[in-house]
Amino acid sequence: MAEFFFMGGYAAYVWPVYGLALLVVVGLVGQSLLDYRRQLRLVSELESKAGGRARRAARTHRSDA
Amino acid sequence: MRRAFSAVLMRDLRLATRAGGGGGMAVFFFLIVVTIVPLGIGPDLNLLAMIAPGMLWVGLLLSALLTLDRLFQADFEDGSMDILMMGDLPLEALVAAKAVGHWLTTGLPLVIAAPLLGLLLNLDESAYPPLMLAMLLGSPALSFLGTIGAALTVGVRRGGLLASLLVMPFYIPVLIFGVGAASAATSAMPSGVYGQSLSLLGAVSLVSLVVGPVAAAVALRANLR
Amino acid sequence: MSTLSTSQRLQAFANPTRFMSLSGRILGPMAAVTALLLLSGLYFALLDSPPDYQQGETVRIMYVHVPSAWLAMMGYMIMAGASAIGLIFRHPLADVCAKSAAPIGAAFTFLALVTGSLWGKPMWGTWWVWDARLTSMLILLFLYLGYIALWATIEEPARAARGAAVLALVGALNVPIIHYSVVWWNTLHQPASVFRMGGPTIAASMLTPLMLMALGFTMLFVTLLLVRMRAEILRRRVRGLLLAKADM
Numbered sequence: 001m002a003e004f005f006f007m008g009g010y011a012a013y014v015w016p017v018y019g020l021a022l023l024v025v026v027g028l029v030g031q032s033l034l035d036y037r038r039q040l041r042l043v044s045e046l047e048s049k050a051g052g053r054a055r056r057a058a059r060t061h062r063s064d065a
Numbered sequence: 066m067r068r069a070f071s072a073v074l075m076r077d078l079r080l081a082t083r084a085g086g087g088g089g090m091a092v093f094f095f096l097i098v099v100t101i102v103p104l105g106i107g108p109d110l111n112l113l114a115m116i117a118p119g120m121l122w123v124g125l126l127l128s129a130l131l132t133l134d135r136l137f138q139a140d141f142e143d144g145s146m147d148i149l150m151m152g153d154l155p156l157e158a159l160v161a162a163k164a165v166g167h168w169l170t171t172g173l174p175l176v177i178a179a180p181l182l183g184l185l186l187n188l189d190e191s192a193y194p195p196l197m198l199a200m201l202l203g204s205p206a207l208s209f210l211g212t213i214g215a216a217l218t219v220g221v222r223r224g225g226l227l228a229s230l231l232v233m234p235f236y237i238p239v240l241i242f243g244v245g246a247a248s249a250a251t252s253a254m255p256s257g258v259y260g261q262s263l264s265l266l267g268a269v270s271l272v273s274l275v276v277g278p279v280a281a282a283v284a285l286r287a288n289l290r
Numbered sequence: 291m292s293t294l295s296t297s298q299r300l301q302a303f304a305n306p307t308r309f310m311s312l313s314g315r316i317l318g319p320m321a322a323v324t325a326l327l328l329l330s331g332l333y334f335a336l337l338d339s340p341p342d343y344q345q346g347e348t349v350r351i352m353y354v355h356v357p358s359a360w361l362a363m364m365g366y367m368i369m370a371g372a373s374a375i376g377l378i379f380r381h382p383l384a385d386v387c388a389k390s391a392a393p394i395g396a397a398f399t400f401l402a403l404v405t406g407s408l409w410g411k412p413m414w415g416t417w418w419v420w421d422a423r424l425t426s427m428l429i430l431l432f433l434y435l436g437y438i439a440l441w442a443t444i445e446e447p448a449r450a451a452r453g454a455a456v457l458a459l460v461g462a463l464n465v466p467i468i469h470y471s472v473v474w475w476n477t478l479h480q481p482a483s484v485f486r487m488g489g490p491t492i493a494a495s496m497l498t499p500l501m502l503m504a505l506g507f508t509m510l511f512v513t514l515l516l517v518r519m520r521a522e523i524l525r526r527r528v529r530g531l532l533l534a535k536a537d538m
Contacts, residue, residue, distance in 0.1 A: 004336075004337075007347040007350070008341060008346045008347035009346075009347075010346060010347045010348045010412055013348060013351065013408045013409065013411060013412050014347055014348065014350050014351060016408055017350075017351045017354050017355070017404075017405045017408050017409070018336070018354065020401065020404055020405070020408075021354045021358075021401060021405070024397050024398075024400070024401045025510065027397075028393075028394060028397050028514055029514065032514055032517045032518050032521065033517065035518075035521045036517055036518075036520055036521040036524070038521075039521050039524035039525050039527075039528060040524055042524070042528045043524050043527050043528055043531070046528060046531040046532065046535070047531065213456070213457075213460055217440060217453045217456065217457060218440075218443070221443050221444065224443075227439060227440070227443060230432075230435075230436050230439060231436040231439075231440065231457060233432070234429050234432045234433050234436070234461070234464070234468065235460065235461075235464050235468075237429060237468050237471060237472070238464075238467050238468055238470075238471035241471040241472070241474065241475045242471060242474075245474075245475070245478060258478065265471075265474070269467065269471075272467070276460060276463065280456050280459070280460045283377070283452070283456050284452070284453050284456045284457075286452075287449055287452030287453050287456070288449060288453060290449070
């Protein structure tokens with residue numbers, strides 16, 4: 001087990017690589033999911049507040065965008 | 066069409082040379098950058114001679130970037146861009162005219178100033194002709210590629226910095242082949258490097274003559290609708 | 291029959307609403323496959339593969355570095371391809387795809403650079419060499435960052451999309467020129483190439499973790515791309531709703 005973490009003397013290079021990869025992947029996944037949830041919440045808030053008329057208006061806005 | 070092209074070009078030249086046009090600014094900036102270098106790295110003449118071609122090219126690049134916002138921003142702000150776009154000159158040709166104007170008022174003065182600044186950096190005598198030739202070949206590419214960055218950021222507040230960041234990566238081949246031509250004359254490079262770098266530089270310039278106006282025209286149409 | 295169904299499926303992707311329902315259905319299974327691939331890849335990369343006879347245990351860095359570098363390039367290709375489709379066919383989903391691919395590609399470019407540097411230190415004895423591949427990768431990162439910065443400065447999506455598409459396409463045209471110039475510059479300054487990755491043949495025991503990690507990373511990229519595209523579509527809907535509210 002200790003040998004596994006020792007990495008033949010290259011522990012100082014191998015483990016940061018895997019740590020950083022984990023950090024980047026977790027960061028990307030976390031940020032993407034948080035942003036998605038936020039937009040989902042905003043859409044449902046706005047749609048419930050405004051009702052059908054605004055939804056139709058929003059659709060015309062989207063088509064010209 | 067040729068008359069419209071030269072009319073736009075002459076207008077830009079007049080505007081640049083007029084007071085407040087900022088035409089001389091780039092040369093002044095070039096001088097300052099080149100002066101800063103020995104102050105930063107020390108006055109060792111051998112070292113300076115070694116890095117002189119590269120420093121002159123980097124200075125040229127930075128000075129060209131500094132003036133990119135002059136290309137469209139002023140015309141956009143006072144509304145003359147809309148009038149220019151309504152004329153019968155195709156937008157690509159309009160961009161090309163602007164790029165030629167930019168080169169004549171920025172690139173060409175910088176190339177002319179470069180040998181004088183080479184004296185400050187102890188540039189080897191044999192390097193002057195190839196350096197000048199390379200700069201003459203390469204500097205139009207800086208103006209033509211620069212139109213892309215300027216067109217993309219037209220109407221963006223403080224867009225000048227963003228334009229520099231966007232365009233800088235596109236300048237890298239010009240820098241590499243340009244320095245290659247000049248340093249081939251001074252250091253013991255394999256034979257053929259000089260001709261090779263000049264022809265590559267010419268190729269990059271020719272590509273940029275087409276890519277710059279076409280891409281900038283698309284960007285302008287998107288930004289000025 | 292089968293061509294008809296694929297084109298129908300493509301059309302389903304073309305419509306934002308249909309895209310939302312379709313991507314919502316496949317997202318869960320895709321995330322599961324990604325996790326499975328990455329976990330098995332990690333098992334082989336760290337536990338069940340031998341050290342290289344020359345590079346020792348540092349070869350395990352390769353299993354992260356090479357897939358990241360591959361995704362860095364694939365991401366730019368996706369971005370440029372989607373930009374071209376968006377520019378020519380004015381396809382709203384293509385713009386969304388290009389915009390969403392950029393941050394993921396930039397993150398993997400960054401990862402490839404840092405892992406390359408961590409690999410270089412024990413191999414070359416220095417954190418950074420101006421080798422052609424590293425330099426090109428760094429410039430690729432600049433291209434990504436410029437693209438993201440342009441999206442961030444222009445507020446109106448339709449306008450930003452066209453400008454960003456121009457930038458991505460000019461960038462895609464320039465990437466080979468830049469790469470060639472950097473290689474040329476590199477051979478000019480150091481005739482002997484420093485280091486060839488992995489050598490001419492990769493042992494099968496190393497190929498397994500490398501392929502698994504590459505597949506896992508690619509699946510991760512696609513899954514993340516779908517999530518970000520969904521978020522971007524919702525963001526535009528929010529924008530539309532807010533504009534509609536302002537109109538009333």
